[in-house]
Amino acid sequence: MSRxxxxxxxxxxxxxxxxxxKLLVTLVLVQIALGVGMIYGFGFLVPHITPEVAVxxxxxxxxxxxxxxxxxVVPQETALARVNGRFSxxxxxxxxxxxxxxADVTFWLLVQLPGWVATLLLAVVHFNLHLHVDALVIPAVVxxxxxxxxxxxxxxVMFPPGATQQVSSFMSIxxxxxxxxxxxxxxxxxxxxxxxxxxxxxxxxxxxxxxxTGRYDVNRAxxxxxxxxxxxxxxxxxGWAARRRS
Amino acid sequence: MGMLVATDVTKTYRxxxxxxxxxxxDVAGGEVFGLLGxxxxxxxxxxxxxxxxxxxxxxxxxxxxxxxxxxxxIARRWCSYQPQAAAPVDGLSAREAVExxxxxxxxxxxxxxxxxxxxxxxxxxxxxxxxxxxxxxxxARLTGxxxxxxxxxxxxVLDEPTNDVDPLRRRALWELIRNLADDGAAVLLxxxxxxxxxxxxxxxxxxxxxxxxxxxxxxxxxAQLGAPLRLECTxxxxxxxxxxxxxxxxxxxxxxxxxxxxxxxxVAAAVAWARRAQEDGxxxxxxxxxxxxxxxxxxxxxxxxxx
Numbered sequence: 290m291s292r293x294x295x296x297x298x299x300x301x302x303x304x305x306x307x308x309x310x311k312l313l314v315t316l317v318l319v320q321i322a323l324g325v326g327m328i329y330g331f332g333f334l335v336p337h338i339t340p341e342v343a344v345x346x347x348x349x350x351x352x353x354x355x356x357x358x359x360x361x362v363v364p365q366e367t368a369l370a371r372v373n374g375r376f377s378x379x380x381x382x383x384x385x386x387x388x389x390x391x392a393d394v395t396f397w398l399l400v401q402l403p404g405w406v407a408t409l410l411l412a413v414v415h416f417n418l419h420l421h422v423d424a425l426v427i428p429a430v431v432x433x434x435x436x437x438x439x440x441x442x443x444x445x446v447m448f449p450p451g452a453t454q455q456v457s458s459f460m461s462i463x464x465x466x467x468x469x470x471x472x473x474x475x476x477x478x479x480x481x482x483x484x485x486x487x488x489x490x491x492x493x494x495x496x497x498x499x500x501x502t503g504r505y506d507v508n509r510a511x512x513x514x515x516x517x518x519x520x521x522x523x524x525x526x527x528g529w530a531a532r533r534r535s
Numbered sequence: 536m537g538m539l540v541a542t543d544v545t546k547t548y549r550x551x552x553x554x555x556x557x558x559x560x561d562v563a564g565g566e567v568f569g570l571l572g573x574x575x576x577x578x579x580x581x582x583x584x585x586x587x588x589x590x591x592x593x594x595x596x597x598x599x600x601x602x603x604x605x606x607x608x609i610a611r612r613w614c615s616y617q618p619q620a621a622a623p624v625d626g627l628s629a630r631e632a633v634e635x636x637x638x639x640x641x642x643x644x645x646x647x648x649x650x651x652x653x654x655x656x657x658x659x660x661x662x663x664x665x666x667x668x669x670x671x672x673x674x675a676r677l678t679g680x681x682x683x684x685x686x687x688x689x690x691x692v693l694d695e696p697t698n699d700v701d702p703l704r705r706r707a708l709w710e711l712i713r714n715l716a717d718d719g720a721a722v723l724l725x726x727x728x729x730x731x732x733x734x735x736x737x738x739x740x741x742x743x744x745x746x747x748x749x750x751x752x753x754x755x756x757x758a759q760l761g762a763p764l765r766l767e768c769t770x771x772x773x774x775x776x777x778x779x780x781x782x783x784x785x786x787x788x789x790x791x792x793x794x795x796x797x798x799x800x801x802v803a804a805a806v807a808w809a810r811r812a813q814e815d816g817x818x819x820x821x822x823x824x825x826x827x828x829x830x831x832x833x834x835x836x837x838x839x840x841x842x
Contacts, residue, residue, distance in 0.1 A: 293641075300639050307635075307667070308626030375623035381586045382639050383612040534590040534607065535548075535583075 294385045301384065301392035309396070320404030324350055328411045331471075338416060342472075347412030348498040349471035351405040352433060353464065356493070358397040359437020360460040366393055367445035368453040386531035387524065390442040394434050409501065419502075425509075426500025432516045433493045439523030446530040470494040473506070489519040537561040538721035539585065539690045544594035546580055554580035556745040557594070562721040562738075564689065567712060569732045569739035570725045571832055577745040578725045579619055582692055585723070586614055598690055615640065615683045619694040619725070621672065622679030629655060629664040629678040637685035647685060654681040658707050672699035680708060687720050694725045709735045733828040741835045748835045756831045762796035765830055766805050768812070768821040769793075777817050780808050787833060796830070797823065 309316070331346045332338060338346070367390075370376035379389050412418045441460075445453045464470070467481065468490045474482055485491045492512040499505035505512065539562040546555040554577040562568040570578050583589040585596055587607025596603050596610075603610035624632040630651055637647035655664045658677050670678060680696050693712065697705050713735055716722045726732045732739070733753060740750040749756055757763070766783065770776070770791040777793075779785055782801035786794045797805045805823065812818040 297639060300635060304627075304635050307631055310626065310667075370623075373623060373625075374618060374620045377588060378616075378618055378623050380588060381611060381614070381616050381618075382636065383608070383641065384639060534588060 291385075294388060297384045297388045298391050298395070301379070301388055302395050305392055305396040313400070316400045317403050320354075320401050321407045322404075324404040324408030325411055328408060328415055332415075340416065340418065343412060343416035343418050344498065344502060344504075345471050345473065347409055347416065347418055348501045349494060350408045351401075351430075351501075352470050352494045352497045354401045354405065355398070355430065355434045355497075356437045356464050356468075356470070356490070357461055358394060358401065359434060359439070360441045360464065361457045362397050362441075363390065363393050363438045364441040364445035364453050364457040367442055368450035371445070372450050380531075387439075387442075387528055390438055390527065390531075391435075394438040398430070398434055421501075421503035423500050423503055426497065428513070429493075429496035429500045429516075432513070432520045433497060436489060436493070436516060436520040436523050439520065439527040443523070443527040443530045446527070446533070464490070468494075489516050492516050537566075538564040539596075539598055539723065541581065541585065541596045542594055544581060544584060544591045544596060546577075546584060546589065546591050553745050555584070555591070555594075558742065558745070558747055559594075560723075560740050560747065560750070562690070562723055564719050564721050565716050566737045567716045567722040567724055567735050569736035570723060570742060571727075571729055571732065571739055571828075572742035573727075573836055576742045578742060579694060580745075581742075582616075582694055582723070582725060585690070585692060586610055586616055612641075613689045614692055615686065615688040615690075616692045617676075617679045617683040617694060617696055621670075621675040622682050624670060624675055624678050626667060628667040629660055629670070629674065629681070631667065632678055633681040633685050636682040640686040640688075642686040650685050651681065654684055654711065657711055658704050673701060673704070676700055677704060677708065680711070684711060684715060687715055687718070689720060690723065691715050691720045692723045692725070695727065696724070697726065697728050697731060705731065729829040729832045730827060736828075739828070741832055743836050749831070753828050753831075757826050757828070760796060760826050760830055760834060762798050763826055764797040764799065764802065764805075764823055765826050766795045766797050766809060766821060766823050767792065768795075768809060768818045771816055771819050774817045777812055780804065783808065786830060791819075794830070796826065 327350050328346065335342060367376065409420060413420060441457060444456050448456060469477060469485060470490065474485060474491050477485065492507065492515045495505055495507050496512045496516060499509060541558060541560050544555050544558045547553045558577065558581055560568065572578050580589065584591050587603060587610035591604060598610060598613050601609050622632065633651040633654065634647050637651060638644065655661055660674065660677060663674065676696065676699050680693065683691055683693060696712065697708060700708060709731060712722060712724065724732060724736060736753070738752050741748045762784065765786065770793060772791065776788055779795055782804055783795040783797060786796050802823065809818055809821040813821065
């Protein structure tokens with residue numbers, strides 16, 4: 290991204306922070322409560338949580354959070370911005386076409402960050418989990434967040450606002466129930482495992498888990514390549530959608 | 536050649552509605568150009584194409600000789616814009632919104648801060664500019680204007696800037712619009728407020744049904760009316776519409792307001808008729824004034840509607 294692009298992204302992020310300032314504390318507290326609830330709640334769902342399962346629960350929470358930001362929050366915020374005129378107003382400003390999307394993702398990552406930290410710390414205490422945070426978690430977070438947001442943004446720009454709500458809700462339910470984020474891939478039926486080997490979700494979860502624990506279930510280079518490829522493709526499609534003129 | 540030149544711009548939506556049908560306008564730097572027309576005339580569609588948000592089916596749009604249909608990113612850099620709907624200022628104070636847009640448009644922080652302060656003070660918003668509270672319609676619109684004017688582009692597009700604005704601030708707003716042009720910008724002013732626009736525009740185009748019906752400076756357009764004066768009468772509440780004498784041509788009757796065109800040679804007769812009608816209890820009050828842009832606008836748009 291160019292220097293001007295970074296400057297614009299930071300200004301749009303500032304815009305987001307200012308317009309949401311009254312809700313900011315509430316949003317952060319809700320994310321912390323969700324993380325804490327998830328760690329305790331999974332204890333009710335799965336009575337005997339082994340260290341293996343605990344790793345999936347604790348490290349799956351941030352991945353799930355990033356995917357929900359990208360596939361649900363970003364499209365719904367974008368659809369709302371299309372309805373209230375903010376989208377076309379910002380589109381008429383001299384900003385890189387994907388800068389508003391990047392600012393949205395960054396804002397929601399900042400909102401979620403305290404929740405992730407609380408979740409992981411609680412998991413360390415509650416499940417006696419051993420974390421080994423690696424610097425590679427940073428590119429992993431960037432790639433996962435941008436990939437998901439690119440898909441969500443593309444949906445929001447191409448579909449009418451009403452349809453965007455439906456599509457994004459469907460994507461989040463599919464993620465919650467049928468994606469190997471909080472559980473290993475081999476729990477799924479064979480055909481769904483094959484589907485997920487071609488999709489990026491498994492690799493995303495693995496990259497984040499590996500970055501937090503130092504233990505990767507699939508080849509790390511392959512995971513980065515797959516997620517990086519999907520991210521590039523998603524950004525290309527989202528960029529094309531954002532540049533389209535009626 | 537103007538700073539902003541649109542030539543034969545045609546745009547048909549997927550629904551089949553032809554919003555622009557060969558529209559041509561030419562706005563020079565230092566000029567306020569009024570785009571006047573009724574709702575649905577295609578004004579906002581033309582603006583969207585100038586800003587690079589929509590693409591014409593045919594025709595060309597250039598800014599400073601650069602084809603902005605092919606290079607919409609240039610349009611975004613060289614145009615600043617106040618939308619017809621209120622600018623998106625929810626959650627922000629007026630000053631924050633104006634400064635943010637100024638910085639996004641590439642302004643230096645200190646210059647943007649100073650200019651934002653000047654604009655907000657000129658519009659008498661200094662006292663409320665720092666409160667991040669929901670804004671009234673008028674205040675949001677004034678803030679939207681400041682957002683367009685804080686770092687003005689070579690072209691400044693203002694879509695209905697005076698809607699919802701109180702009369703005193705409206706006067707200040709017209710002065711600021713004039714200043715933008717005096718500083719060199721080509722100002723495209725889209726408005727329904729024909730009477731007030733007359734004080735500000737250098738040239739104008741009247742559009743309806745997606746086409747430019749008339750264009751030019753106000754004086755020749757008014758001359759086309761064929762009558763330099765207008766007699767405006769307010770009828771008594773229960774009075775029937777009176778028959779006009781020879782030399783007075785009815786231009787319209789809206790409620791109790793009757794307007795007629797008057798030739799210079801017919802002034803004495805027109806005033807005499809109006810006085811008699813007043814004494815007879817038909818006319819409550821009357822005024823003889825020079826023909827205005829509103830008359831030009833009404834004559835063109837009414838003719839188009841009747842066609």
